[in-house]
Amino acid sequence: MVTITQNVQELNQKMKVVHTLGPAGTNCEKAGLLWLEKQKIKGEVVLHKTLEEALPHVKETENSILIGCAVYPYLHDIVFKNLSNLELIDSFIMPTYNMVLAARQEFNLSKGTTIASHPAPANLAQAFSSNIRLVDSNAQAALDCSLGIVDSCITTIKAAEQNNLFIVKDFGEVPMCFTVHARK
Template identity: 65%
Template structure:
């Protein structure tokens, strides 16, 4: 087993020019990727994907790129262990998410039959309000599905809710969250 020194980790992190992560715009992963570049003093590009499973393909085929995942992303462990020959964990950090909210197109009385869009990670927040859950690929996608009428309400970020002109029904606040950065190995 090799141990990555702090110097090696720093050098590996400095060569990252693009971060592939979960989209569409407004996700907590996008926020974390932008903050990572800012913290590292790198003028890098954040590239958004429908899923991290799609993003990892690009990371494996692109020089100077990395995958940013959220520690609560469903099956992140599968992505890591299925790609050990291609990527390695180079950083992890904790930042607050955007406020997580229950939102709808209009002020509504929530009931157990409401169709509620949610990413699998915060879905337990959704079950408090409805048993009719539409699982989607991201918190931002949940807001898009609600705004387009595919769902009556959604669990999303406050940023995505505002961008899609949704009414905030309940604000759960920020959640301290761990994000992981995986780059191509040596």
């Protein structure tokens, strides 16, 4: 009888590519790098606009996995719409990067301020504005803010720093569950 632990160990030896949510600076990217490190696997993390866009890559190759955040919108669809060809092989808790409200420069927020946010942490924005623009990732929110598409964003501190944004409020790290999916 093969145990789940044996299955994970065998799969881990083969896995070389982690597909997850991008662009650079997402918590999913951080989770992918941590998972490879903890498994002692030399691999790469490939970033996608959405987890849904990453799915075909995982389904088509034996040496790939998908890492998703447990609060990712529609993670349940990724699981249940792919039962015939994907399986959940692992999960782990990791503190996210500090989640922050950031802007291009220091300014006074108002209820009309446009804040970009991934759907998962969007509630953090509601205390500052009712004008929230949903985007595909925390890193995309920072990029949209740096390009002037929105006034401010809810993002990771890493993405804010990468985009030279001013930190308006630091919400700190969030202990978060990440799921690991592999081809059956």
